[in-house]
Amino acid sequence: MALPLVASTPEPDDVRVRLGGMGTRLEFLHGVLRAGEAARRTAVPNDPTGTAGRRAYEAQVRTLRELQIEHEGWAKLVHGRLELACRDDRSIAIGVMVGDAATGQARLVPKNARRRGHATEQVTRANAGEAASHVQTALFVADAGPKGVALSEEEAFALSTWFLVSFRTKAGDAVRIDCELSQPKRFEDGFVVEWKQRIPLPPLKMDGIEPLNDDGPRKIDIAVDFR
Template sequence: MEVSLAVSLVAPFPEPDDVRAQLEGVGTRLEFLHRVLRAGEAARRTAVPNDPTGTAGRRAYEAQVRALRELHIEHEGWARLVHGRLELVCRADRSVAMGVMVGNAATGQARLVPRNARRRGVATEQVTRANAGERASHVQTALFVADAGPEGVALSEEETFALKTWFLVSFRTKVGDAVRIDCELSQPQRFEDGFVVEWGRRIPLPPLRMDGIEPLNDDGPGEIDIAVDFR
């Protein structure tokens, strides 16, 4: 009986056509978002036990951000945006931005409420407040008017307030020799003590499955010799 109840709480994923239409409204595509997750998983698998703790997760995050930006800049005309400490990509009209976030086991399940897996800071809190239509103080807003370099954008105070920020939220599960990544594209709307506790719009996505996980044993043969010139 308990198993049946648990299954009934998990809604089926939307049909691809429904997903496609919702994503078009944001300005993205399902194939882009799955490619972002695939890039992160591929980067994660380059880490080995002798790497520093957290290397796999950092590499996955960095690869996801890079792929998210490259795909949308090249194909949709978006631009890089550094918003506080958030590494995002921003639509050309500066109304929508996207980033990546690791969620919990409720990620991608339409009738459950996911949370971010790790506590996040003031930058996520501020974009959540903007999503909810809450205006931050001038001092708080000033923290987010940041330049992202020659190919990036800087937002005005009004643009910062109007910006709607989405996150590609993902949850990774190892299943035998394969990996399943549940995912959704969602807007955080309420933030408490470092965690998103309520979402505005959510678009649950079909999960991504990847096979071929190879065991990682060591850093490879031989030693690394770094020449140092003492002067």
Template sequence: MTLSLVNQSPEPNDVRAQLGGMGTRLEYLHDTLRAGEAARRTAVPNDPMGTAGRRAYEAHVRTIRELHIENERWARLVHGRLELVCSPDRSMAIGVMVGDAATGQASLLPRNSRRRGAATDMVTRANAGEGAPSVQTALFAADAGPGGVALSDEEACALKTWFLLSFRTKIGDAVRIDCELSQPKRFQEGFVIEWARRIPLPVLSMDGIEPLNDDGPGEIDIPVDFR
């Protein structure tokens, strides 16, 4: 990513107001990204390929859940095998996604960096008001576990799903993470091609430690055949 793509960061007070209306906070989202970066840096050359990316993903999911569950009374949700955290009234959920260089730039259109599967297609259709494909409620219930929730078919169709989208790059001696909280609206051939709403977030910078391992072939999004 070149510096010419970087817009001025959004005003934190405006961002906090938008996020507060959704039941989340900027601090939770930035802390989630910090946790992922810290986990990524534990990878060493003898780890299997993709270890750094997997550890970052796992830390993102765990941290975004813990912060919302402990502070806002949200609940863990496995929805079509997407790992999410769900608001108390079950109207909204948040997941994590790796974006491209347009992430966080209000004048550009970001996309997910790697192809995703049927689960992302399902929640995007629900976001657009098309309703989710027929799903087995038992799938949600089986994976809910302690502290988790299971959605009814009605709730699944009405759920609005957002993603904490992030793009990591090395600039000099620092790691820059551009990020936004956004709601996908159109999904085509594995990629989000339109967003219903985007909230660009202030850039997060951390001391630069180059990971010793690549991200592997793709992020975790298990294809599900909804029949």
């Protein structure tokens, strides 16, 4: 079941138009980040290292797919090792990525916070329009899986792949997530160093998040204030 949509900060008209042209909305993308933050807070101190980040990533991917599938008719796409949502005409796909402190800042150039692998490099090459001989499209032709789609080599090369890039900061109980929806163009040594297109988005601000103080299972009540 898809999560309910959440109220979002009003976006500039040009952002609304650009997102609408792609087949998504700011409230979807903010809903993805909100779900990730809520999942992050279910991790407790005795969980394995990295649990909070993994849960946030999993919730973001799941929510992105649920919202885009339910409201825009998109489909699940596993593209190489990239977990994406794909538009029904197979022209655009969106994934999630953790960025650095430049994320969402129009005058700066963000990079991914953690080194990424061959699949990200290949979609970046396709975004840049490099010759098919340099893009291993066969890498991406795989079983669609339950309720997913599979791409032909031609579709994989023509696919425009974007990422919801986010950077999280926390001060006391308040969390701010700077974000943008951007299309990588150049990839070096595991990092995106140039973007073909960027859509900086209004930051998501959340207050009143209650952390867990023990390692036992219990009901979690997360109060969120969107501004």
